[in-house]
Amino acid sequence: DTAVSQTPKYLVTQMGNDKSIKCEQNLGHDTMYWYKQDSKKFLKIMFSYNNKELIINETVPNRFSPKSPDKAHLNLHINSLELGDSAVYFCASSHSETGYGYTFGSGTRLTVV
Amino acid sequence: AQSVTQLDSQVPVFEEAPVELRCNYSSSVSVYLFWYVQYPNQGLQLLLKYLSGSTLVKGINGFEAEFNKSQTSFHLRKPSVHISDTAEYFCAVSDQNTDKLIFGTGTRLQVFP
Numbered sequence: 735d736t737a738v739s740q741t742p743k744y745l746v747t748q749m750g751n752d753k754s755i756k757c758e759q760n761l762g763h764d765t766m767y768w769y770k771q772d773s774k775k776f777l778k779i780m781f782s783y784n785n786k787e788l789i790i791n792e793t794v795p796n797r798f799s800p801k802s803p804d805k806a807h808l809n810l811h812i813n814s815l816e817l818g819d820s821a822v823y824f825c826a827s828s829h830s831e832t833g834y835g836y837t838f839g840s841g842t843r844l845t846v847v
Numbered sequence: 848a849q850s851v852t853q854l855d856s857q858v859p860v861f862e863e864a865p866v867e868l869r870c871n872y873s874s875s876v877s878v879y880l881f882w883y884v885q886y887p888n889q890g891l892q893l894l895l896k897y898l899s900g901s902t903l904v905k906g907i908n909g910f911e912a913e914f915n916k917s918q919t920s921f922h923l924r925k926p927s928v929h930i931s932d933t934a935e936y937f938c939a940v941s942d943q944n945t946d947k948l949i950f951g952t953g954t955r956l957q958v959f960p
Contacts, residue, residue: 777950838890
């Protein structure tokens with residue numbers, strides 16, 4: 735199936751741990767994103783990559799580091815996890831030409847205890 | 848900077864009644880506008896988008912939206928809702944120079960039998 739797929743779907747971990755979330759798209763898109771959705775459902779962009787190059791880097795702590803090995807993959811690594819990092823993280827992709835909208839993955843629910 | 852306002856955080860409605868979910872945006876440049884739907888524990892799915900042309904846009908699941916430039920609005924409507932329309936609805940905007948999508952805070956549509 736053509737889609738944006740994220741793994742894992744659920745992630746429960748202790749404070750201070752380091753974790754990664756993986757994202758892959760097979761839609762042939764050249765731009766990928768990470769969004770964070772907080773407990774009030776507010777969606778905020780974190781990063782975007784175009785052809786493996788960082789394009790958008792919003793005000794995100796340095797503990798968050800995206801990595802794009804190729805234009806079909808955008809992974810998110812989080813160091814020293816904090817309680818406030820608990821959220822749903824969505825990966826998305828799009829064509830670089832504006833106006834097409836995004837295709838979203840189904841999300842990764844991160845719970846830090 | 849662009850922003851999107853969804854004034855109604857929750858909209859309760861009975862099945863088969865019409866519904867309108869309001870969205871206003873602020874931008875000094877030409878924009879693209881989108882509505883996404885998020886069903887419980889799922890990712891975001893594109894309902895419809897306005898890029899240019901006809902101001903009335905038809906989307907999936909019987910939804911439509913009207914772009915009103917003078918009022919900077921892009922309200923979502925459906926003439927008769929179903930129980931299965933119960934979900935969170937997000938309005939989003941991007942400008943024609945970047946691919947960054949800015950989301951509103953969402954409106955929870957609750958359809959009652």
